[in-house]
Amino acid sequence: MKQHKALEVSKLTKEYGSVRALNELTLEIEAGEIFGLLGPNGAGKTSLISILTTLEEATQGSAKIFGFDVEKESKYTKPLLGVVSQEIVSHGFFDLQEILRFQSGYYGLRNNTEHIQYLLHKLNLWEHRDKKVKQLSGGMKRRLMIAKALVHNPKLLLLDEPTAGVDIQLRELLWEFVRELKSDGLTIMLTTHYLQEAEELCDRIAVINKGELACVKSTRDIISELSQREVSMTLKTKRVFSHPYLVNQNQNQIRFLIPAPVPMGELLRSLDIQTDEIIDLQIKEGGLEEAMKRVLNNSGGGVK
Ligand SMILES: Nc1ncnc2c1ncn2[C@@H]1O[C@H](COP(=O)(O)OP(=O)(O)OP(=O)(O)O)[C@@H](O)[C@H]1O
Ligand SMILES: [Mg+2]
Structure with missing residues (x-):
């Protein structure tokens, strides 16, 4: 059987009115790698993620997740994807376990308690499990979003700035967890402005600028070829x-x-x-x- 790329983006263009956020972007992510998508504010990173999750429609071009087209075959791509979005979405009145149970239900998973408990422990949220979301700090909310993205055991995890607002100690814990997820076979795409984070975690890095690919290389090569x-x-x-x-x-x-x-x-x-x-x-x-x-x-x- 042909081994599909985890992600195959081909000549993807996204326009919001007169703003061209992505301009014929082409890139591939191999199954099993941690891939860093870097670029300045407004480069188009979140726009790409929005197209992959079908929150936005591409103007032109295509994107495939493990061989399935994100627009035409979204019923296959959605269960394969886990997404932690850049904006924190808050459902203030529920507690953490309820939220993770609802999220599991959304994917048709009824008896997911064991996995939910595993995630709460892994993300240091266990002691907060009975809190309402509005009682959580910013960093705790972000970790809850990561747990939410993982309830259904996705194959490709998209992390849009996962450690923005997370303190140093927890950031390192999250890095450890991301490495563990990779060793369990998950493919991860990560955007971040913390370059140390990208350097620590990513096997390969793409730099995009004004919606175009400026460079894609292994992290080691980018540093050794382009720094002094x-x-x-x-x-x-x-x-x-x-x-x-x-x-x-x-x-x-x-x-x-x-x-x-x-x-x-x-x-x-x-x-x-x-x-x-x-x-x-x-x-x-x-x-x-x-x-x-x-x-x-x-x-x-x-x-x-
Ligand atoms: N919903 C929208 N409507 C109109 N323009 C948008 C919308 N979303 C993004 N844009 C524009 O598209 C461009 C790319 O934005 P995007 O959010 O993809 O950048 P980004 O790389 O994620 O930046 P950041 O690092 O700041 O998160 C920007 O010029 C932005 O203003
Ligand atoms: Mg963004």
């Missing part, structure tokens, strides 16, 4: 250098910014520095933030 390393050296004696990667020099202290793919050995050779001339050497690796800025500059975008 900062190399600082303290030498025994003062020497004057002229070098394309030199940023500044202060007496015997010199600082270079080298593109990540250039090996350190090459830098040292090109400077003709012997190792016994070096008192101290520090290398600071670049991160996803820097790589993202570069992608966005190259794609002619920037924050709107």
Whole structure:
């Protein structure tokens, strides 16, 4: 049997009146991966998610979830999808267990108590289970939304900014939980503005800008190809250098910014520095933030 992609988006365009939120976007997510969808405010991330959940209709193009078209075959795609939307939706008068039971019922699951209890424990909501939603804090509500998205054991989980407003400790717990879900075979697409989160979790990352794909690569490659390393050296004696990667020099202290793919050995050779001339050497690796800025500059975008 042919193994379907978890998600196949093909030349997807979305217009809201005169605003083109997605412009012929094409991308694929493999089954089993954690995929990061990054991009500045207004890039089109939530618009894509809205089309996948059929909240919005595409203007043109198509999207398939495990081979099923989200518009024409939504009765198959809906049970496969779990969604945590960016906006917190609150149903103030019910308690957590009731909400999760209703949500299960919506998918035709009547005896789902065990799974609901598992989720409440996993998301640190067990002690709050009898509270009404209006009594929860923002971070608790967001975790409840994650539980809600998982009651029916979806195959593709869409997380639109899952940790916005979640404190550091709980964020790390959520990361752990997301990794666990992946090891159980779930495919996850995540949007986030916390680049450290994307760096921690995602196997691959797509950067979109103004509704277009600016870059899609493995997280490792994005960082190694598109960020720079900062190399600082303290030498025994003062020497004057002229070098394309030199940023500044202060007496015997010199600082270079080298593109990540250039090996350190090459830098040292090109400077003709012997190792016994070096008192101290520090290398600071670049991160996803820097790589993202570069992608966005190259794609002619920037924050709107
Ligand atoms: N319902 C709507 N009606 C009209 N325009 C919309 C609607 N939803 C989104 N847009 C516009 O579409 C564009 C993309 O918005 P979208 O919400 O998809 O961005 P995003 O990448 O999710 O941004 P953020 O990081 O701020 O959540 C923006 O220009 C936005 O103003
Ligand atoms: Mg959004």
